[in-house]
Amino acid sequence: MSTQAEADLCKFFETYVQIKGGIITHQTNDTLTVAYPDGNTQEFTYQPNTAKEKKIPLLAPGSPLFQQLLKESIDNGALCQINLTNNGPIETLIESHFNNTDACLSCQKTQTIQDTQVCTKLEPCFHQINNGQITSIKITKKETLRFFQFYYALNFQNKLRTKSEETLTILLNEECHCIDDTFNLASVLENKTIQIENSKSKIKPELYDELKATADQKLIAFLKNKVTLFDLPLVKEKKMRLQSFERRLKRERREQVISKKHDFDFQKWQSTYEALLQREEESCQTNITVKLHNLLIINTLKIKFEITLNNKATIQSTLIIGIQNPEVICPMCKKTHPEGYPTEDGFYVCKDCTRQSIDTAKIYSKKATLTHDETLNEYFERDKGFICTVCGKRHSRLLEFKCTHDNTSVCIHHYDICDVCNKPFSKLNLTHTDEFRKKLCPQHAKKEP
Numbered sequence: 001m002s003t004q005a006e007a008d009l010c011k012f013f014e015t016y017v018q019i020k021g022g023i024i025t026h027q028t029n030d031t032l033t034v035a036y037p038d039g040n041t042q043e044f045t046y047q048p049n050t051a052k053e054k055k056i057p058l059l060a061p062g063s064p065l066f067q068q069l070l071k072e073s074i075d076n077g078a079l080c081q082i083n084l085t086n087n088g089p090i091e092t093l094i095e096s097h098f099n100n101t102d103a104c105l106s107c108q109k110t111q112t113i114q115d116t117q118v119c120t121k122l123e124p125c126f127h128q129i130n131n132g133q134i135t136s137i138k139i140t141k142k143e144t145l146r147f148f149q150f151y152y153a154l155n156f157q158n159k160l161r162t163k164s165e166e167t168l169t170i171l172l173n174e175e176c177h178c179i180d181d182t183f184n185l186a187s188v189l190e191n192k193t194i195q196i197e198n199s200k201s202k203i204k205p206e207l208y209d210e211l212k213a214t215a216d217q218k219l220i221a222f223l224k225n226k227v228t229l230f231d232l233p234l235v236k237e238k239k240m241r242l243q244s245f246e247r248r249l250k251r252e253r254r255e256q257v258i259s260k261k262h263d264f265d266f267q268k269w270q271s272t273y274e275a276l277l278q279r280e281e282e283s284c285q286t287n288i289t290v291k292l293h294n295l296l297i298i299n300t301l302k303i304k305f306e307i308t309l310n311n312k313a314t315i316q317s318t319l320i321i322g323i324q325n326p327e328v329i330c331p332m333c334k335k336t337h338p339e340g341y342p343t344e345d346g347f348y349v350c351k352d353c354t355r356q357s358i359d360t361a362k363i364y365s366k367k368a369t370l371t372h373d374e375t376l377n378e379y380f381e382r383d384k385g386f387i388c389t390v391c392g393k394r395h396s397r398l399l400e401f402k403c404t405h406d407n408t409s410v411c412i413h414h415y416d417i418c419d420v421c422n423k424p425f426s427k428l429n430l431t432h433t434d435e436f437r438k439k440l441c442p443q444h445a446k447k448e449p
Contacts, residue, residue: 006046008189008196009066013044013059016069031056061189070185071167081297084188084322087195091137094305094319096193097326099126100133127328131363132342133310140316141304147323148172149183149296150215155289156226160237167293168222171323174207176214181324183298188322199299208295219290227286238284245280249273298322313348315340332366343368359384359397375399375412390414390428405429405442420444 017024017034025041026033030050035041043056044065051058057065086093149171156164171179188194253273257264300321307315317326327336330350337350347365355364358378364370370379373396380396387394388411389403401415402408403426410426418425418441431445432438 061186081199083197083199084300085195093193128339136308138306143302145302147298151294153291158286170215309342311342313342355379
């Protein structure tokens, strides 16, 4: 963590202890001790190694203790607001989202496979630039934006399965539009290129009401899908339970009819039966408890930029600090892609829009005028390869054979092997004998009787 992030974390924990009525009684470089009003004390550490050696709780972004404190703070929190800015040159912040090497640097989900670091996340940490380097970054536009993240606590209860609890976050912009991305405080705290500052400004009641209404609509849509998934494993069990309950009611009716101790009123039994069956069915329904915990207001920057690569190709993209990572669009297929290739003809394209020269191993875009080799189903540059002396067509060097007799170049379709010396020859220089149907080179054809 950066020095600023460490200071923010210490301040957060000191504030938490103070709110709980506790006192930090002892603190060293490795550990600190907290005394609570009930007389209990507990030891904590900011150092992972110390936590492992002494088996005490670790206070660090992403640790179970930090997540617990953060959840508790959110559960009991009020309106809060922060400013996100770049910590250092803005070009450094932009470059941190792009990777020119095979390694996924400073990522906790990397594995070393055959001496190469590989990111195991579903979505890579960085946009990968293959076979190229960043030479310059130009900022074309900056603008300030505000986002609003609602935190909801959700409890799903059904007597047929275990209670489920989760936190839902809904992110909106100032136009009250839902944003697919979410703000992750833990990841931002770990990012040394982003600085977080507290902010104190007001939000108009009309804007809040509009934001809340949009967030509630999103919440309702989410709950419908979530309940469907929550109830899906219960369909069979619910059906069996209702069938069992229905059989029990009918069995009781039969027993009452057989006993003849009372006059059986069928209409009364039918209405009671339907009411009991409905109540039993309702008891198997999933109940949802929703609580709005917090609203976080995020003031940040939207940055438009242009990256120039060493092949003179450019990447134009937009970054919203802490909210949205840059998305790169392929100029050929117009699709976003997580990794690209600077090409020899000056483009930066996705993997699907590249063509590789099999002769030179250079990368080209689909717009490049390469020659297609039908035999290999690959491409090579027009001025590369060779011309076959038999068919007169240009082929890749991978298909070139040299005639042993006159050193002429022939393709894979127009060469053959002498049956005597087993050397390659142009088909023009081979003689076919009638006897035994031999193929002979000029030297051995003279010796043949």
